[in-house]
Amino acid sequence: MNNTAHAPKLSPPVPIDLLIEACWIIPIEPANVTLEDYALAIDQGNIIALLPQAEARTRFAPRETVLLPNHILMPGLVNLHTHAAMTLLRGLADDLPLMEWLKNHIWPAEAKHVSPQFVYDGTRLACAEMLQGGITCFNDMYFFPKAAAEAALHAGIRASIGLVTMEFSTAYATDADDYLDKGMTVRDQLRNETLLSFCLAPHAPYTVSDQSFARILTLSEQCHLPIHLHLHETAQEITDAEKQYGQRPLERLRQIGLLSPGLIAAHAVHLTCDEIDTLVAHGCSVAHCPSANLKLASGIAPVADMIAHGLNVGLGTDGAASNNRLDIFMEMRMAALLAKAQSGDAEAVGAHQALRMVTLAGAQALGLDARIGSLRPGKAADLCAIDTAKIPLTPCYDAASLAVYSAGREHVSDVWVAGIQRLKSGQRVENDEIELINSGRLWQNRVRLSK
Structure with a gap:
């Protein structure tokens, strides 16, 4: 008897743009999970499936297949606080405390040189550095935001553009309303x-x-925009605020009504336990910048306490002028180690927690967690791959631990933003390295001659 007619019909493979097979995939959601020999299916810039490689090969007919046999694949990294254009001021005035650094060196240099071209060139240089280090999204704060946005679009990187505001006049604007x-x-x-x-x-x-x-609060509520600001960065800032306003800065913001899930407090080094609870109660986020905090002697933020209390903490590099590196791998390792040392708890901020800080926590702070930050179907294919076939990364007992404590940005091999490859086998797909270096050196000469 012939039963061929009754056999179930197999569905033909679904055409897709891209299938990536990796040795390890860390999806971030669900938490504390590392998948071995899995594949990521991508179409029209979005993740459509995360599944075992054998199953993926039968379900999908990709137009392109990328094999990453020695690699860790994870979401693209989020730089939650930076001033991208200040890459052109990298190393201008090192080894100084924050206010001396700002008042005597950075602000005078900015007054002489900041322009739309300065911001565009500096941001392009920063975008190239960040993409090479696995960063696919950055949260910026600087003058001439349209120039920064155009540079980010040129680079093909995701950006949250800060609409900077202050009271004093600059080349960009005259007063707060003008900003x-x-x-x-x-x-x-x-x-x-x-x-x-x-x-x-x-x-x-x-x-x-x-x-x-x-x-600002009115605009935030009307337009559903997050609010990103420096807060409690130094002890002097708090002392000065108590003299001028009779209260600490966070309490002043609370009374104005600024605390909400849309508030991103950059640095937040000097927080009491009650202040941490206040931020948690209002659903705020912190952009922790450990290297800049250390370099400017601002202090060590109580990150272990923040996380233990349920505060959402992402990581930022700050600008290259105050950190010198737009290297989120360094910030991730530093954040984990400092949290352990400060709390006296070796289990504080483990590897998976640190990876969450540079991915989903940053996305959540920006209100982008429905779109980026983890490898869930339906999200954008913003991806970062680490090549572990390197002497400093051998052997690998735990992929998450390796990514946090051993890997550096130099081990990032491939990067995609919205499904478009921006870094391939360690090389940016844009052939503009010489142009960017020459531009940076030109600005260096201008700044140096004007001092």
């Missing part, structure tokens, strides 16, 4: 760019008035 008006115009012009999002970016409580904060 806000110009920033909102940029947001309206570019709001449909899929790789861009926007934050209101009041510089800090010591440079923004209550009146300006009130307008």
Whole structure:
């Protein structure tokens, strides 16, 4: 008897753009999971499936297959706090405390040189550095935000563009209202760019008035924009605020009404336990920048306590002028080690927690966690691959541990943003390295001659 007619029909393989097979995949969601011999199916820039390699080969007919036999594949990394254009001021005034560094060196240099071209060139240089280090999204705060946005779009990197605000005049704007008006115009012009999002970016409580904060709060609520600012970065900032306002900066912001799930507090080094609980109660986030905090002697943020209390903590590099490296791998390792040392608990901020900080936590802070930060179907294919077939990465007993404690940005081999490859076998697909280096050196000469 012939039973061929009754056999179930097999569905033909589904055509897709890309299938990536990796030795290890760390999806971030669910937490604390590492998958071996899995594949990621991608179509039209989005993840459509995460499944075993054998199953993927029968279910899909990819137009391109990328084999990563010695690699860790994970979400693209999120740099939650930086000033990208300040890459052009890298190393200008090192080994100084924050306010001396700002007032005597950085602000004077910016007054002489910052322009749309300066911001565009500096941001392009920063984007290239970040992509080479696995960063696929950065949260920026600087002048001339349209120039920064155009540089990010040119590089093909995802960016949250900060609409900076302060009270004093610069080459960009004359007063707080002018900053806000110009920033909102940029947001309206570019709001449909899929790789861009926007934050209101009041510089800090010591440079923004209550009146300006009130307008920022209104715009945030009306336009559903996060608020990104420096907060409790130094002990001196708090002392000065207590003299001027009779209260600590965080309490001032609370009374104005700025604390909400949309608030991103950069640095947040000097927080009491009660202040951590206040941030948690309002659903705020912190952008922890360990290297910049150390380099400027600002202090060591109580990150283990923050996380233990349930505060959402992402990681940022700060600008290259105050860190010298836009290297989120360094920040990830530093954050984990400092948390252990400060808390006296070797289990504080484990490897998977550190990986969450540079991916999903940053995405959540920016309100982008439905789109990026983990390898769930439906999210954008923002990806970072680490090649473990290197002497410093051998052997590998635990992929997450290796990624946090052993790997560096030099081991990033491949990067995709929205499914488009931006780094391939360690090389950026844009052939503009000489152009970027020459541009950086040109600005170096201009800054040096003007000192």
